[in-house]
Amino acid sequence: MPELPEVETTRRGLSPFLTQQQVVAVRVREPRLRWPVPTELARVLPGLTIEHVGRRAKYLLLTTHHGTLIIHLGMSGSLRIAEAGTPPNTHDHVDLVLQNGRCVRLRDPRRFGAILWTGGDPLDHPLLVNLGPEPLSEQFHGEYLYQRSRGRRTAVKSFIMNSDVVVGLGNIYANEALYEAGIHPARGVHRIAKTRYERLIRAIKQVLDDAIAAGGTSVRDFVNSQGEPGYFSHSLRVYGRGGKACLRCGRMLQQTRIGQRSSVYCLYCQR
DNA sequence: AGTGCGGCCTGTCCGC
DNA sequence: TGCGGACAGGCCGCAC
Numbered sequence: 089m090p091e092l093p094e095v096e097t098t099r100r101g102l103s104p105f106l107t108q109q110q111v112v113a114v115r116v117r118e119p120r121l122r123w124p125v126p127t128e129l130a131r132v133l134p135g136l137t138i139e140h141v142g143r144r145a146k147y148l149l150l151t152t153h154h155g156t157l158i159i160h161l162g163m164s165g166s167l168r169i170a171e172a173g174t175p176p177n178t179h180d181h182v183d184l185v186l187q188n189g190r191c192v193r194l195r196d197p198r199r200f201g202a203i204l205w206t207g208g209d210p211l212d213h214p215l216l217v218n219l220g221p222e223p224l225s226e227q228f229h230g231e232y233l234y235q236r237s238r239g240r241r242t243a244v245k246s247f248i249m250n251s252d253v254v255v256g257l258g259n260i261y262a263n264e265a266l267y268e269a270g271i272h273p274a275r276g277v278h279r280i281a282k283t284r285y286e287r288l289i290r291a292i293k294q295v296l297d298d299a300i301a302a303g304g305t306s307v308r309d310f311v312n313s314q315g316e317p318g319y320f321s322h323s324l325r326v327y328g329r330g331g332k333a334c335l336r337c338g339r340m341l342q343q344t345r346i347g348q349r350s351s352v353y354c355l356y357c358q359r
Numbered sequence: 360a361g362t363g364c365g366g367c368c369t370g371t372c373c374g375c
Numbered sequence: 376t377g378c379g380g381a382c383a384g385g386c387c388g389c390a391c
Contacts, residue, residue, distance in 0.1 A: 199368055373381080
């Protein structure tokens with residue numbers, strides 16, 4: 089389940105291998121991802137050079153002079169660099185073959201991911217145009233969250249997982265950030281003071297920064313490796329620990345469902 | 360407009 | 376040991 093830190097780790101790992109590389113072929117073995125892989129890729133992409141590997145939210149953006157490849161890893165997707173002759177494994181659905189004899193290989197067992205192509209500005213793409221700010225940007229601050237919460241009554245966990253509000257927070261890091269901020273995940277957004285939003289902002293940035301830093305140390309060999317940055321599970325303090333002891337107070341962590349998502353929290357440390 | 364939820368998928372784990 | 380079922384998750388698209 090790649091969350092923003094995993095996607096950013098992937099971006100950093102791939103960038104040196106892809107930047108200024110020309111694509112010579114596209115091989116699609118399984119086009120049935122979240123949306124069908126565009127058939128035009130095989131026609132449009134060969135001959136184009138990847139100028140930059142960027143990211144917006146959890147979308148990776150492979151930019152050329154004539155358009156941008158938009159890749160989402162969904163729940164189970166991963167990208168790695170392979171020698172073009174390496175036989176694909178199960179669930180290796182798409183290869184972008186590069187001029188240097190290597191390829192970028194997309195593996196995605198659950199096929200929740202996506203590959204899309206746009207000839208225009210990717211930020212104007214319908215999937216990206218309405219996204220909220222990046223959580224690590226200066227535009228994401230306490231006053232912003234507070235203002236966006238006005239007139240709403242939803243649970244704060246659902247609120248921060250809403251990509252209209254802020255991008256990149258999946259279930260794992262939403263749980264972690266609320267724990268760090270000492271806020272109960274089911275608390276209504278209309279019952280949180282501005283100063284607590286400021287604390288929440290700090291917690292979100294800290295949790296994501298730490299996860300990216302942990303991934304950074306493991307951005308090792310994307311060539312013929314698993315290519316999967318992992319989920320930094322060593323740094324998770326509540327996610328997956330329901331029923332175990334709170335690392336702060338020792339009381340048992342609660343586990344419930346909020347907005348159809350499993351939520352773990354400490355009844356005493358989070359109010 | 361804001362909110363909740365169904366559905367897409369398969370690997371993993373559990374109980375029988 | 377084999378099998379069925381629950382569960383996990385991102386996020387679009389729909390219904391209210």
